[in-house]
Amino acid sequence: MEMDMSRLPDIGNNAASRRRFLYCACQGLLKHAVPAQCGGYGDRFTDLVSAHEALGKACKDTGLLLSINAHIWGALFPILNYGTIRQRSIYLQNLISSQWVGGHAITEIQAGSDLKALTMTAEYTPEGFLLNGRKRFITNTPIADLLVVYARLDNKLSAFIVHNNDEDANFLDFPQVSGCQSATMGDVMLENCLIPHSRQLGKTGSGNIMIQQALELERAFIFAGFCGVMDWQLDNVIRFSRERKINGAHLGKNQAISHKIADMKLRLDTIRLWVNECARLKDNNKRITLASAQTKLFAGEAFLQSSLDAVQILGSSSLTIDNAMAGLVSDALGSRLFSGSSEIQKNIIAALLGTGEGYK
Numbered sequence: 001m002e003m004d005m006s007r008l009p010d011i012g013n014n015a016a017s018r019r020r021f022l023y024c025a026c027q028g029l030l031k032h033a034v035p036a037q038c039g040g041y042g043d044r045f046t047d048l049v050s051a052h053e054a055l056g057k058a059c060k061d062t063g064l065l066l067s068i069n070a071h072i073w074g075a076l077f078p079i080l081n082y083g084t085i086r087q088r089s090i091y092l093q094n095l096i097s098s099q100w101v102g103g104h105a106i107t108e109i110q111a112g113s114d115l116k117a118l119t120m121t122a123e124y125t126p127e128g129f130l131l132n133g134r135k136r137f138i139t140n141t142p143i144a145d146l147l148v149v150y151a152r153l154d155n156k157l158s159a160f161i162v163h164n165n166d167e168d169a170n171f172l173d174f175p176q177v178s179g180c181q182s183a184t185m186g187d188v189m190l191e192n193c194l195i196p197h198s199r200q201l202g203k204t205g206s207g208n209i210m211i212q213q214a215l216e217l218e219r220a221f222i223f224a225g226f227c228g229v230m231d232w233q234l235d236n237v238i239r240f241s242r243e244r245k246i247n248g249a250h251l252g253k254n255q256a257i258s259h260k261i262a263d264m265k266l267r268l269d270t271i272r273l274w275v276n277e278c279a280r281l282k283d284n285n286k287r288i289t290l291a292s293a294q295t296k297l298f299a300g301e302a303f304l305q306s307s308l309d310a311v312q313i314l315g316s317s318s319l320t321i322d323n324a325m326a327g328l329v330s331d332a333l334g335s336r337l338f339s340g341s342s343e344i345q346k347n348i349i350a351a352l353l354g355t356g357e358g359y360k
Protein backbone atom coordinates (compact mmCIF):
# COMPACT_ATOMS: atom_id res chain seq x y z
CA MET A 1 0.00 0.00 0.00
CA GLU A 2 1.30 3.45 -0.93
CA MET A 3 0.93 5.84 2.00
CA ASP A 4 2.27 9.32 1.46
CA MET A 5 0.96 10.96 4.63
CA SER A 6 3.42 13.84 4.20
CA ARG A 7 1.18 15.21 1.45
CA LEU A 8 -1.68 15.74 3.87
CA PRO A 9 -1.84 19.35 5.15
CA ASP A 10 -0.68 20.10 8.69
CA ILE A 11 -3.93 20.95 10.51
CA GLY A 12 -5.16 20.68 14.11
CA ASN A 13 -4.63 17.37 15.92
CA ASN A 14 -8.18 16.06 15.75
CA ALA A 15 -8.73 17.23 12.20
CA ALA A 16 -5.42 15.66 11.14
CA SER A 17 -6.32 12.36 12.85
CA ARG A 18 -9.69 12.26 11.13
CA ARG A 19 -8.11 13.09 7.80
CA ARG A 20 -5.51 10.33 8.14
CA PHE A 21 -8.24 7.87 9.06
CA LEU A 22 -10.43 8.82 6.12
CA TYR A 23 -7.44 8.71 3.79
CA CYS A 24 -6.96 5.04 4.74
CA ALA A 25 -10.70 4.43 4.27
CA CYS A 26 -10.41 5.94 0.76
CA GLN A 27 -7.69 3.38 -0.01
CA GLY A 28 -10.21 0.61 0.78
CA LEU A 29 -8.57 -0.47 4.04
CA LEU A 30 -11.91 -0.87 5.85
CA LYS A 31 -13.37 -3.24 3.26
CA HIS A 32 -11.31 -6.32 4.14
CA ALA A 33 -13.20 -9.34 5.55
CA VAL A 34 -16.51 -7.53 4.92
CA PRO A 35 -18.89 -9.54 2.66
CA ALA A 36 -19.20 -8.25 -0.91
CA GLN A 37 -22.99 -7.89 -0.55
CA CYS A 38 -22.33 -5.38 2.26
CA GLY A 39 -19.95 -3.35 0.10
CA GLY A 40 -16.73 -5.02 1.24
CA TYR A 41 -14.11 -6.95 -0.71
CA GLY A 42 -15.55 -10.30 0.38
CA ASP A 43 -11.98 -11.44 1.05
CA ARG A 44 -10.47 -13.26 4.03
CA PHE A 45 -9.21 -12.21 7.44
CA THR A 46 -5.79 -13.31 6.19
CA ASP A 47 -6.04 -10.54 3.59
CA LEU A 48 -7.00 -8.04 6.28
CA VAL A 49 -3.91 -9.04 8.28
CA SER A 50 -1.59 -8.49 5.28
CA ALA A 51 -3.15 -5.11 4.51
CA HIS A 52 -2.86 -3.93 8.12
CA GLU A 53 0.76 -5.02 8.42
CA ALA A 54 1.57 -3.16 5.20
CA LEU A 55 -0.15 -0.06 6.58
CA GLY A 56 1.79 -0.33 9.85
CA LYS A 57 5.09 -0.58 8.02
CA ALA A 58 4.23 2.36 5.74
CA CYS A 59 2.83 4.77 8.33
CA LYS A 60 4.63 3.69 11.56
CA ASP A 61 1.74 5.33 13.36
CA THR A 62 0.38 3.22 16.21
CA GLY A 63 -2.28 5.85 16.93
CA LEU A 64 -3.69 5.57 13.42
CA LEU A 65 -3.70 1.77 13.76
CA LEU A 66 -5.52 1.97 17.11
CA SER A 67 -8.06 4.36 15.61
CA ILE A 68 -8.71 2.07 12.62
CA ASN A 69 -9.08 -1.00 14.83
CA ALA A 70 -11.48 0.75 17.24
CA HIS A 71 -13.60 1.68 14.23
CA ILE A 72 -13.56 -1.75 12.57
CA TRP A 73 -14.08 -3.98 15.62
CA GLY A 74 -15.96 -1.49 17.80
CA ALA A 75 -18.53 -0.18 15.32
CA LEU A 76 -18.33 -1.69 11.83
CA PHE A 77 -18.38 -5.39 12.78
CA PRO A 78 -20.97 -5.10 15.60
CA ILE A 79 -23.32 -3.37 13.15
CA LEU A 80 -22.49 -5.97 10.48
CA ASN A 81 -23.15 -8.85 12.91
CA TYR A 82 -26.01 -7.44 15.02
CA GLY A 83 -27.59 -4.66 12.95
CA THR A 84 -31.12 -4.90 11.60
CA ILE A 85 -31.49 -4.72 7.81
CA ARG A 86 -32.32 -1.04 8.20
CA GLN A 87 -29.35 -0.33 10.46
CA ARG A 88 -27.02 -2.15 8.09
CA SER A 89 -28.32 -0.16 5.15
CA ILE A 90 -27.95 3.15 6.99
CA TYR A 91 -24.54 2.62 8.53
CA LEU A 92 -22.40 0.02 6.77
CA GLN A 93 -21.70 1.80 3.51
CA ASN A 94 -20.74 4.99 5.36
CA LEU A 95 -18.53 3.08 7.80
CA ILE A 96 -16.53 1.23 5.14
CA SER A 97 -16.17 4.17 2.77
CA SER A 98 -14.57 7.46 3.64
CA GLN A 99 -17.64 9.01 5.28
CA TRP A 100 -18.01 8.13 8.94
CA VAL A 101 -15.72 7.34 11.85
CA GLY A 102 -16.91 5.05 14.65
CA GLY A 103 -15.72 3.37 17.81
CA HIS A 104 -17.06 1.68 20.93
CA ALA A 105 -17.63 3.05 24.40
CA ILE A 106 -17.42 0.46 27.15
CA THR A 107 -15.01 1.76 29.83
CA GLU A 108 -16.20 4.09 32.61
CA ILE A 109 -14.31 6.00 35.29
CA GLN A 110 -14.94 3.31 37.92
CA ALA A 111 -15.19 0.33 35.53
CA GLY A 112 -12.50 -0.94 33.16
CA SER A 113 -11.82 -4.67 33.34
CA ASP A 114 -14.92 -5.29 35.45
CA LEU A 115 -17.94 -5.15 33.15
CA LYS A 116 -20.27 -5.86 36.07
CA ALA A 117 -19.37 -2.42 37.45
CA LEU A 118 -20.63 -0.52 34.37
CA THR A 119 -23.28 2.00 35.44
CA MET A 120 -24.41 3.92 32.34
CA THR A 121 -28.18 3.51 32.06
CA ALA A 122 -30.71 3.42 29.26
CA GLU A 123 -34.38 3.98 30.05
CA TYR A 124 -37.22 3.07 27.72
CA THR A 125 -39.61 5.97 27.06
CA PRO A 126 -42.32 6.15 24.38
CA GLU A 127 -40.17 8.73 22.52
CA GLY A 128 -36.97 6.70 22.57
CA PHE A 129 -34.20 5.54 24.92
CA LEU A 130 -32.93 8.02 27.50
CA LEU A 131 -29.20 7.49 28.13
CA ASN A 132 -27.34 8.73 31.21
CA GLY A 133 -23.72 8.28 32.28
CA ARG A 134 -20.12 8.92 31.37
CA LYS A 135 -17.60 6.82 29.42
CA ARG A 136 -13.81 7.25 29.61
CA PHE A 137 -10.75 6.53 27.41
CA ILE A 138 -12.84 6.02 24.30
CA THR A 139 -10.69 5.90 21.17
CA ASN A 140 -11.88 8.15 18.30
CA THR A 141 -14.40 10.08 20.45
CA PRO A 142 -13.35 13.58 19.29
CA ILE A 143 -13.46 12.57 15.62
CA ALA A 144 -16.30 10.04 15.74
CA ASP A 145 -19.57 10.45 13.88
CA LEU A 146 -21.05 7.65 15.96
CA LEU A 147 -20.17 5.31 18.79
CA VAL A 148 -21.58 1.97 19.85
CA VAL A 149 -22.29 2.71 23.52
CA TYR A 150 -23.00 0.05 26.14
CA ALA A 151 -25.54 0.86 28.85
CA ARG A 152 -27.88 -0.97 31.23
CA LEU A 153 -31.47 -1.24 30.11
CA ASP A 154 -33.57 -2.80 32.91
CA ASN A 155 -30.17 -3.62 34.43
CA LYS A 156 -29.25 -5.69 31.35
CA LEU A 157 -26.16 -4.62 29.41
CA SER A 158 -27.28 -3.51 25.94
CA ALA A 159 -25.85 -1.61 22.98
CA PHE A 160 -26.97 1.66 21.41
CA ILE A 161 -25.77 3.72 18.47
CA VAL A 162 -25.15 7.29 19.58
CA HIS A 163 -24.40 10.06 17.05
CA ASN A 164 -22.06 12.95 17.84
CA ASN A 165 -24.80 15.41 16.91
CA ASP A 166 -27.44 13.88 19.19
CA GLU A 167 -28.74 16.51 21.56
CA ASP A 168 -27.27 16.08 25.07
CA ALA A 169 -24.47 13.82 23.80
CA ASN A 170 -21.04 15.31 24.45
CA PHE A 171 -18.07 13.70 22.69
CA LEU A 172 -15.12 15.26 24.54
CA ASP A 173 -11.42 15.31 23.62
CA PHE A 174 -10.01 14.69 27.09
CA PRO A 175 -8.51 12.98 28.98
CA GLN A 176 -5.93 11.65 26.55
CA VAL A 177 -3.31 9.00 27.39
CA SER A 178 0.40 9.17 26.61
CA GLY A 179 0.47 6.11 24.30
CA CYS A 180 -0.65 5.91 20.65
CA GLN A 181 -0.97 9.68 20.74
CA SER A 182 -2.13 10.33 17.21
CA ALA A 183 -5.30 8.42 18.06
CA THR A 184 -7.80 10.84 19.50
CA MET A 185 -9.52 9.81 22.71
CA GLY A 186 -11.91 11.24 25.24
CA ASP A 187 -14.91 10.97 27.52
CA VAL A 188 -18.47 10.52 26.30
CA MET A 189 -20.99 12.35 28.46
CA LEU A 190 -24.65 11.49 28.01
CA GLU A 191 -27.07 13.52 30.11
CA ASN A 192 -30.71 12.67 29.45
CA CYS A 193 -29.67 11.97 25.87
CA LEU A 194 -32.72 10.77 23.93
CA ILE A 195 -32.09 8.48 20.96
CA PRO A 196 -34.70 6.80 18.74
CA HIS A 197 -35.75 3.21 19.49
CA SER A 198 -34.35 2.27 16.08
CA ARG A 199 -30.83 2.85 17.40
CA GLN A 200 -30.76 -0.05 19.83
CA LEU A 201 -28.19 -2.50 18.43
CA GLY A 202 -28.83 -6.17 19.13
CA LYS A 203 -31.25 -7.41 21.75
CA THR A 204 -31.71 -6.13 25.29
CA GLY A 205 -29.16 -7.96 27.42
CA SER A 206 -26.87 -8.98 24.55
CA GLY A 207 -24.29 -6.31 25.53
CA ASN A 208 -21.97 -8.76 27.30
CA ILE A 209 -21.67 -11.14 24.38
CA MET A 210 -21.33 -8.24 21.91
CA ILE A 211 -18.49 -6.76 23.97
CA GLN A 212 -16.73 -10.13 24.19
CA GLN A 213 -17.01 -10.63 20.41
CA ALA A 214 -15.79 -7.11 19.62
CA LEU A 215 -12.84 -7.45 22.00
CA GLU A 216 -11.95 -10.93 20.72
CA LEU A 217 -11.62 -9.56 17.20
CA GLU A 218 -9.71 -6.49 18.37
CA ARG A 219 -7.31 -8.65 20.41
CA ALA A 220 -6.79 -11.01 17.50
CA PHE A 221 -6.03 -8.41 14.84
CA ILE A 222 -4.83 -5.12 16.28
CA PHE A 223 -1.27 -6.38 16.32
CA ALA A 224 -1.34 -7.07 12.58
CA GLY A 225 -0.65 -3.38 12.00
CA PHE A 226 1.67 -3.17 15.00
CA CYS A 227 3.79 -5.93 13.39
CA GLY A 228 4.50 -3.48 10.57
CA VAL A 229 5.69 -0.90 13.11
CA MET A 230 7.79 -3.52 14.92
CA ASP A 231 9.33 -4.56 11.61
CA TRP A 232 10.45 -0.95 11.10
CA GLN A 233 11.69 -0.85 14.72
CA LEU A 234 13.79 -3.97 14.11
CA ASP A 235 15.20 -2.66 10.80
CA ASN A 236 16.34 0.50 12.59
CA VAL A 237 18.01 -1.40 15.39
CA ILE A 238 19.83 -3.73 12.99
CA ARG A 239 21.05 -0.81 10.88
CA PHE A 240 22.25 1.04 13.97
CA SER A 241 24.02 -2.05 15.33
CA ARG A 242 25.96 -2.30 12.06
CA GLU A 243 26.82 1.40 11.72
CA ARG A 244 27.60 2.33 15.34
CA LYS A 245 31.24 1.67 16.19
CA ILE A 246 32.22 0.75 19.75
CA ASN A 247 35.86 -0.06 20.59
CA GLY A 248 36.67 -0.17 16.89
CA ALA A 249 34.02 -2.78 16.00
CA HIS A 250 30.35 -2.55 15.07
CA LEU A 251 27.99 -2.48 18.06
CA GLY A 252 26.22 -5.70 17.06
CA LYS A 253 29.47 -7.62 17.50
CA ASN A 254 28.72 -7.57 21.23
CA GLN A 255 26.70 -10.64 22.03
CA ALA A 256 24.68 -8.69 24.62
CA ILE A 257 23.39 -6.59 21.72
CA SER A 258 23.03 -9.25 19.03
CA HIS A 259 21.10 -11.52 21.38
CA LYS A 260 18.63 -8.71 22.10
CA ILE A 261 18.18 -8.31 18.34
CA ALA A 262 17.62 -12.05 17.90
CA ASP A 263 14.99 -11.92 20.66
CA MET A 264 13.28 -8.97 18.94
CA LYS A 265 13.08 -10.93 15.69
CA LEU A 266 11.70 -14.00 17.47
CA ARG A 267 9.03 -11.91 19.24
CA LEU A 268 7.98 -10.19 16.02
CA ASP A 269 7.68 -13.42 14.06
CA THR A 270 5.82 -15.11 16.92
CA ILE A 271 3.24 -12.29 16.97
CA ARG A 272 2.90 -12.70 13.19
CA LEU A 273 2.27 -16.42 13.63
CA TRP A 274 -0.35 -15.81 16.31
CA VAL A 275 -2.18 -13.09 14.35
CA ASN A 276 -2.21 -15.29 11.25
CA GLU A 277 -3.43 -18.24 13.30
CA CYS A 278 -6.39 -16.09 14.44
CA ALA A 279 -7.04 -15.15 10.80
CA ARG A 280 -6.87 -18.81 9.76
CA LEU A 281 -9.36 -19.75 12.48
CA LYS A 282 -11.76 -16.95 11.49
CA ASP A 283 -11.46 -17.85 7.81
CA ASN A 284 -12.50 -21.39 8.77
CA ASN A 285 -15.39 -20.19 10.95
CA LYS A 286 -13.70 -21.43 14.13
CA ARG A 287 -13.81 -19.78 17.55
CA ILE A 288 -10.93 -17.46 18.50
CA THR A 289 -11.60 -16.91 22.21
CA LEU A 290 -8.46 -18.76 23.33
CA ALA A 291 -6.24 -17.81 20.39
CA SER A 292 -7.12 -14.12 20.58
CA ALA A 293 -6.38 -13.98 24.33
CA GLN A 294 -3.05 -15.74 23.74
CA THR A 295 -2.25 -13.39 20.84
CA LYS A 296 -3.04 -10.25 22.81
CA LEU A 297 -1.18 -11.43 25.91
CA PHE A 298 1.95 -12.45 24.04
CA ALA A 299 1.93 -9.48 21.66
CA GLY A 300 1.40 -6.78 24.30
CA GLU A 301 4.22 -8.09 26.49
CA ALA A 302 6.51 -8.75 23.51
CA PHE A 303 5.95 -5.28 22.04
CA LEU A 304 6.90 -3.69 25.37
CA GLN A 305 10.06 -5.79 25.77
CA SER A 306 11.16 -5.13 22.18
CA SER A 307 10.51 -1.40 22.57
CA LEU A 308 12.62 -1.34 25.76
CA ASP A 309 15.37 -3.31 23.99
CA ALA A 310 15.30 -0.94 20.99
CA VAL A 311 15.75 2.13 23.20
CA GLN A 312 18.57 0.43 25.12
CA ILE A 313 20.42 -0.52 21.93
CA LEU A 314 19.98 2.87 20.26
CA GLY A 315 21.14 4.70 23.40
CA SER A 316 20.32 8.24 24.50
CA SER A 317 19.72 9.53 20.98
CA SER A 318 16.52 7.48 20.96
CA LEU A 319 15.32 9.34 24.06
CA THR A 320 15.37 12.82 22.57
CA ILE A 321 11.98 14.51 22.89
CA ASP A 322 9.45 13.29 20.34
CA ASN A 323 11.68 10.44 19.20
CA ALA A 324 9.45 7.83 17.59
CA MET A 325 11.43 4.92 19.04
CA ALA A 326 11.01 6.09 22.66
CA GLY A 327 7.34 6.80 21.93
CA LEU A 328 6.84 3.10 21.17
CA VAL A 329 7.52 2.32 24.85
CA SER A 330 4.45 4.37 25.87
CA ASP A 331 2.46 2.83 23.03
CA ALA A 332 3.41 -0.63 24.28
CA LEU A 333 2.36 0.23 27.84
CA GLY A 334 -1.06 1.20 26.44
CA SER A 335 -1.17 -1.98 24.37
CA ARG A 336 -0.97 -4.09 27.55
CA LEU A 337 -4.19 -2.38 28.72
CA PHE A 338 -6.47 -1.71 25.75
CA SER A 339 -8.86 -4.45 24.57
CA GLY A 340 -8.46 -6.09 27.99
CA SER A 341 -5.25 -6.04 30.03
CA SER A 342 -2.59 -8.77 30.10
CA GLU A 343 -3.92 -9.96 33.47
CA ILE A 344 -7.43 -10.30 32.04
CA GLN A 345 -6.07 -12.34 29.10
CA LYS A 346 -4.41 -14.69 31.62
CA ASN A 347 -7.74 -15.01 33.45
CA ILE A 348 -9.47 -15.91 30.16
CA ILE A 349 -6.83 -18.48 29.21
CA ALA A 350 -6.90 -20.07 32.69
CA ALA A 351 -10.72 -20.16 32.68
CA LEU A 352 -10.73 -21.88 29.28
CA LEU A 353 -8.34 -24.44 30.73
CA GLY A 354 -10.86 -25.05 33.51
CA THR A 355 -9.15 -23.22 36.35
CA GLY A 356 -8.46 -19.74 37.77
CA GLU A 357 -10.62 -16.78 38.80
CA GLY A 358 -12.83 -16.80 35.70
CA TYR A 359 -13.77 -20.47 36.10
CA LYS A 360 -17.21 -20.92 37.59
Ligand SMILES: Cc1cc2nc3c(=O)[nH]c(=O)nc-3n(C[C@H](O)[C@H](O)[C@H](O)COP(=O)(O)OP(=O)(O)OC[C@H]3O[C@@H](n4cnc5c(N)ncnc54)[C@H](O)[C@@H]3O)c2cc1C
Pocket residue numbers: 070103104105106107111112113114136137138139140177179180334335337338339340341342343344347357
Ligand atom coordinates in the same frame (compact mmCIF):
# COMPACT_ATOMS: atom_id res chain seq x y z
C1 LIG B 1 -4.75 3.45 24.39
C2 LIG B 1 -6.05 3.01 24.99
C3 LIG B 1 -7.20 2.97 24.20
C4 LIG B 1 -8.43 2.58 24.77
N1 LIG B 1 -9.56 2.59 23.98
C5 LIG B 1 -10.76 2.23 24.52
C6 LIG B 1 -11.97 2.27 23.73
O1 LIG B 1 -11.94 2.60 22.53
N2 LIG B 1 -13.15 1.93 24.33
C7 LIG B 1 -13.22 1.55 25.65
O2 LIG B 1 -14.30 1.25 26.11
N3 LIG B 1 -12.09 1.52 26.42
C8 LIG B 1 -10.88 1.86 25.90
N4 LIG B 1 -9.73 1.84 26.68
C9 LIG B 1 -9.83 1.48 28.08
C10 LIG B 1 -9.32 0.06 28.33
O3 LIG B 1 -10.20 -0.87 27.76
C11 LIG B 1 -9.18 -0.11 29.85
O4 LIG B 1 -8.10 0.68 30.25
C12 LIG B 1 -8.93 -1.58 30.22
O5 LIG B 1 -10.10 -2.33 30.08
C13 LIG B 1 -8.44 -1.71 31.68
O6 LIG B 1 -9.30 -1.02 32.54
P1 LIG B 1 -8.71 0.03 33.59
O7 LIG B 1 -7.67 0.85 32.91
O8 LIG B 1 -9.86 0.72 34.21
O9 LIG B 1 -7.96 -0.84 34.67
P2 LIG B 1 -8.66 -1.69 35.87
O10 LIG B 1 -9.72 -2.57 35.33
O11 LIG B 1 -9.01 -0.77 36.97
O12 LIG B 1 -7.43 -2.60 36.30
C14 LIG B 1 -6.27 -2.05 36.97
C15 LIG B 1 -5.21 -3.13 37.00
O13 LIG B 1 -5.71 -4.27 37.70
C16 LIG B 1 -5.65 -5.42 36.88
N5 LIG B 1 -6.84 -6.24 37.09
C17 LIG B 1 -8.14 -5.85 37.00
N6 LIG B 1 -8.95 -6.89 37.23
C18 LIG B 1 -8.17 -7.95 37.46
C19 LIG B 1 -8.43 -9.32 37.78
N7 LIG B 1 -9.68 -9.79 37.87
N8 LIG B 1 -7.36 -10.15 37.93
C20 LIG B 1 -6.09 -9.68 37.84
N9 LIG B 1 -5.78 -8.40 37.56
C21 LIG B 1 -6.81 -7.55 37.37
C22 LIG B 1 -5.63 -4.90 35.45
O14 LIG B 1 -5.01 -5.82 34.59
C23 LIG B 1 -4.81 -3.64 35.61
O15 LIG B 1 -3.45 -3.96 35.58
C24 LIG B 1 -8.50 2.21 26.13
C25 LIG B 1 -7.32 2.23 26.92
C26 LIG B 1 -6.12 2.62 26.35
C27 LIG B 1 -4.88 2.64 27.22
